[in-house]
Amino acid sequence: MSRQALSDDRVAALVRDAAAAPSMHNAQPWRFRYLRHRHTFELYADFERTMPHADPDTRALHLGCAAALLNLRVAIAHEDRHPETLLLPDPADRTLLASVRLTDGTGGEGDLAALHPAIHQRHTSRHPFEEREIPGAVREALAAAARAEGATLTFPTGWHLREVLELFQEAEARNRTDPGSDQDLTRWTGGDAVSVGGVGEGVPRYAYGPRMRGGKAPMRDFAGVRPMAGREAADFEQSPQLALVSTVHDRREDWLRAGQAMERVLLLATLHGLSASFATQPLEWTDLRWPLRDPATGTGPTQVVLRLGYGPKGPGTPRRPVSHVLDIEP
Template identity: 50%
Template sequence: MIEDAITAPSMHNAQPWKFVHRTDTDTIELHGDPSREMPREDPDHRAIHLGCGAALFNLRVSAAHHGRKSAPRLLPDPDDPWHLADVRIQWVRQAAVDDRLAALRPALRIRHTSRFPFTDEQIPSEILDGLRAAALLEGCHLVLPGAWHTDTVMHLVHTSQLFEAADASVRAEIASWIRTDAGDESGGAEGIPSAALGPRQYDVTSPVRDFDSSRHVTERPSARFENHPRIALLGTAEDTPMDWLRAGQAMQRVLLRATLDGLSTSLTSQPLEWPELRADARDPASTAGYVHMVIRLGYGPRGGATPRRPASEVLTFV
């Protein structure tokens, strides 16, 4: 189940999770890993909560696949903000297993972030409705912006790129998680390898972050991306650590559902990492007052797998 859990996405593939199984109980604890925090880009640890929430959702999916019921309790210890959840895993009769969760399990190992161009093929409305419903099941909202709102988000993407280019400390933090040469890629189990960066955009028409803006990766091709990207904004009414964990679970539920529906996806939080830009990303007509992730949807290459730390490195028995 932990091997399934750690297939979750996380900011810069930092994998900010630790699990503890107390062998005299039926509970798995989920903890954030402070050694993987990003002080410049994620000072409030919102991204850590999102990534750990996605891993928590994968754990729930895996438990259902194995015929078990999972009962998560979020933020169980008020004195320990890094103790994010306790998940009670119980054997139950097959009729009590959540079949909707179990059905998502085949997508765990094939869901990968795609930083490649998508086609202009329209996504059927019934698929988009299903993705909205997936977010609602986790208590979150998935907003599918129209043309003017999409243009607004793209403007925020462009502005955040300028902010990032002007801040050397942010660029250095990003660079520490990007593996841009063979030496890095041969020995690391975290971060983003150069093969997963995708091509450069001729014009930035799609919200795909260029992690190699300094152009350290040689012979990287360029490509034209979709002119009218289909994006979705994942949000909640409030903006607390509890909401971030719920949003992480909703994000993963949406991504797995999209994968089974034949869609490719990519994530970006770039314009949401700047407080002066984040508020402008929301739809004023939506009840989702706080946006946590911009999800790009479409038909195209699914992207390759990125490295993961082994389960033995993130799981402790006590």
């Protein structure tokens, strides 16, 4: 039997690792197909899981699928195999985002394999973080992880950080009065077993974190105007540590690179003892997204904003059964 031959259980285990990735509102907008005769995984976008208002161009959907792709590559490298990856392999099929062929040998993927323990440790944390600065060496390691995937990671400071936080305030003010924003949240949040067509998706109430009482951290309140009995309030960071993931261009392949960079950064951050949450509000408004960039550094369009720091690990959120997202073909 070839070393590349995988049992159905191993295929399912690899996809389970891939599907532990984060996605906007935990929509999990991916499907996988394993072609046994080609030793190849194919990753497809599930466009029924879009956010019509917050993500009309499906950029965030691509980021989530790319995070799952990075997890798959990590899991394959952990199996001591090489994930030969091709983005957008069929221009005629918009749903096919990537193919990953398993080949013998690690192919220099040792750094990826080392991230495997973090796949199921990484959870989004919507809790306050300590006012403790991330060491420069850790920041540089995270930036190097993003560069390995063809993206740039920067930590805004000074006037740039103040400007970024002001953009978040503007986006939050718009969201509070915009009916479309609430429609997306209502679909994917609101219960302890949230679901569109079954259990295992969306953001449950236990993962909302405390209501923000004070601080400057750019936190989205998934409860919105809905009352939640017994929910605590807390003070968040006065000096939040944000990281911007940027790309040179703003095409679909750039979104896929940025999503892989985002997840590679998150996995490495987890191994360094950091917690993280996502801050997407200004990214959802076209006119607010471009000013996020730092013109002094000449970075391209911002694809992801991460809040990083030392604090409580967030709870795990539900995942769809592997049988719902995986097909195996001979």
